[in-house]
Amino acid sequence: MEAALATCTLPSPRILKPKPRFRCSLPNPKPISPNSIAFKSPPPPSKSNLFTTAVSSSPTVAPTNSPPEPEPGSDSSSKKFDWYANWYPVMPICDLDKKAPHGKRVMGIDVVVWWDRNESQWKVMDDTCPHRLAPLSDGRIDQWGRLQCVYHGWCFNGKGDCKLIPQAPPDGPPVHTFKQACVAVYPSTVQHEILWFWPNSDPKYKNVLETNKPPYIPELEDPSFTKLVANRDIPYGYDVLVENLMDPAHVPYAHYGLMRVGKPKEKVDREGGKPLEITVKRLDNEGFFARQEWGYANFIAPCVYRASTEPLREEDKDSITSEKGPLKNRKLSLIFICIPVSPGRSRLIWTFPRNFGVAIDKIVPRWVFHIGQNKILDSDLHLLHVEERKILERGPENWQKACFIPTKSDALVVTFRRWFNKYSGAQVDWRGKFDPSLLPPTPPREQLFDRYWSHVENCSSCKKAHKYLNAFEVILQIVSVALIGVMAVTKQIAMSNVARSVVVVAAVLSFAASKWLSHFIYKTFHYHDYNHALV
Ligand code: FES
Numbered sequence: 411m412e413a414a415l416a417t418c419t420l421p422s423p424r425i426l427k428p429k430p431r432f433r434c435s436l437p438n439p440k441p442i443s444p445n446s447i448a449f450k451s452p453p454p455p456s457k458s459n460l461f462t463t464a465v466s467s468s469p470t471v472a473p474t475n476s477p478p479e480p481e482p483g484s485d486s487s488s489k490k491f492d493w494y495a496n497w498y499p500v501m502p503i504c505d506l507d508k509k510a511p512h513g514k515r516v517m518g519i520d521v522v523v524w525w526d527r528n529e530s531q532w533k534v535m536d537d538t539c540p541h542r543l544a545p546l547s548d549g550r551i552d553q554w555g556r557l558q559c560v561y562h563g564w565c566f567n568g569k570g571d572c573k574l575i576p577q578a579p580p581d582g583p584p585v586h587t588f589k590q591a592c593v594a595v596y597p598s599t600v601q602h603e604i605l606w607f608w609p610n611s612d613p614k615y616k617n618v619l620e621t622n623k624p625p626y627i628p629e630l631e632d633p634s635f636t637k638l639v640a641n642r643d644i645p646y647g648y649d650v651l652v653e654n655l656m657d658p659a660h661v662p663y664a665h666y667g668l669m670r671v672g673k674p675k676e677k678v679d680r681e682g683g684k685p686l687e688i689t690v691k692r693l694d695n696e697g698f699f700a701r702q703e704w705g706y707a708n709f710i711a712p713c714v715y716r717a718s719t720e721p722l723r724e725e726d727k728d729s730i731t732s733e734k735g736p737l738k739n740r741k742l743s744l745i746f747i748c749i750p751v752s753p754g755r756s757r758l759i760w761t762f763p764r765n766f767g768v769a770i771d772k773i774v775p776r777w778v779f780h781i782g783q784n785k786i787l788d789s790d791l792h793l794l795h796v797e798e799r800k801i802l803e804r805g806p807e808n809w810q811k812a813c814f815i816p817t818k819s820d821a822l823v824v825t826f827r828r829w830f831n832k833y834s835g836a837q838v839d840w841r842g843k844f845d846p847s848l849l850p851p852t853p854p855r856e857q858l859f860d861r862y863w864s865h866v867e868n869c870s871s872c873k874k875a876h877k878y879l880n881a882f883e884v885i886l887q888i889v890s891v892a893l894i895g896v897m898a899v900t901k902q903i904a905m906s907n908v909a910r911s912v913v914v915v916a917a918v919l920s921f922a923a924s925k926w927l928s929h930f931i932y933k934t935f936h937y938h939d940y941n942h943a944l945v
């Protein structure tokens with residue numbers, strides 16, 4: 411199984427000026443040219459394999475495991491991808507608190523998410539108070555269920571109408587009804603227990619849900635599947651996040667010891683890397699579909715990557731997938747929802763629906779699963795954070811020139827880069843809000859790997875566990891001190907040696923347990939470094 415699953419509430423974006431871009435000077439004289447992954451006109455597509463071997467011009471390299479080169483049969487048009495004509499996930503519903511407004515950035519847009527109890531709906535609105543531009547997400551829900559800006563008390567309903575300006579004299583003009591006092595509301599909907607929003611508040615999109623819906627993933631609506639969900643802010647950008655999740659070949663190495671991976675028949679190293687068979691079947695501006703060793707892969711642009719034992723469309727099914735015996739009915743998907751936040755920052759929502767081992771998810775609390783999943787995200791976090799900066803130095807549009815891609819195991823990554831280049835000019839459309847050639851500075855390692863602000867604070871399960879475990883740690887410390895106190899008080903009075911020993915041992919054990927718990931809390935909820943050389 412593949413895929414890495416991480417962030418930081420990193421310091422607010424001080425911007426780093428990149429070094430001048432330069433061409434790649436990798437040791438191989440000529441990596442695959444961008445043309446080698448461009449679609450060509452006939453020969454007609456082979457049903458079984460839309461990739462052919464791209465021959466490197468390097469005299470020293472003779473790849474035998476076909477680097478990916480899509481052939482025709484896929485999309486030949488170059489209709490640009492419209493980033494503002496798509497739904498974007500904001501947060502899983504289970505991680506939103508109805509009692510408080512939440513501030514989120516998606517596609518560079520700052521939104522406030524809050525529960526409108528008058529309409530019994532989640533609302534997504536511009537996170538800016540029309541009065542003096544204070545963030546509404548720092549506000550509160552008042553006793554009438556309105557969103558109150560806590561700077562001067564203006565209140566808004568779920569339609570964005572201002573309902574109260576406390577400073578306006580009652581006998582003066584009704585300034586709260588003025589258009590300028592309103593907050594922009596974005597269309598939003600809940601699908602698959604995730605809140606989605608349409609990144610355009612123009613009233614003409616008010617009913618966009620009637621004609622355009624978020625991507626539908628059938629197993630997320632199937633009651634026979636278990637589907638715990640999680641989210642984490644990530645300190646690298648959208649494109650690096652997507653390509654990493656599409657890259658099964660890195661799993662035995664970057665996540666060594668953290669994930670179960672199939673062992674190859676002949677091991678070439680301790681980790682167990684091997685050639686991978688991946689075939690891209692279809693690519694257009696809405697994404698692509700591919701066949702891989704254990705199932706199918708769909709990229710539904712711009713956010714959803716789904717790897718599954720089942721195809722999304724029945725007509726994509728082929729006979730190779732059918733497992734024999736009792737495993738035949740075991741269905742598993744890896745769903746990764748990758749959200750562009752701003753250059754160098756993204757957010758990941760993930761869930762692994764499956765129709766077996768369902769009971770365990772009902773017994774074990776969600777935060778326990780998040781320990782391992784966060785570790786997986788951390789274990790390649792630094793690699794990707796640095797890689798993103800190197801891609802930027804060379805220019806994202808030159809990715810194919812900068813990287814040497816001689817094997818088919820990178821087919822999904824290459825296809826995603828192809829989609830990103832061809833349909834979006836190798837960048838997210840930030841609508842001029844950011845300079846895409848600039849990334850935030852790299853913070854100190856402990857901040858880069860921060861788990862608290864990137865996950866715990868945004869995860870209802872981890873947040874609760876963090877609170878209770880901290881309380882338990884304090885209780886253990888109190889017990890330890892209390893037992894020492896008992897010893898001191900009873901020093902003068904009769905106490906058998908056995909009883910005295912029991913009290914001492916209990917005090918030491920309580921103290922040791924509190925220390926262990928403190929370490930556990932720090933590593934689980936705050937910072938867990940990862941050193942690949944030592945695993
Ligand atoms: S800035 Fe919001 S009420 Fe003044």
Ligand SMILES: [Fe+2]
Pocket residue numbers: 640776777780865866869871872873
């Ligand atoms: Fe969590």
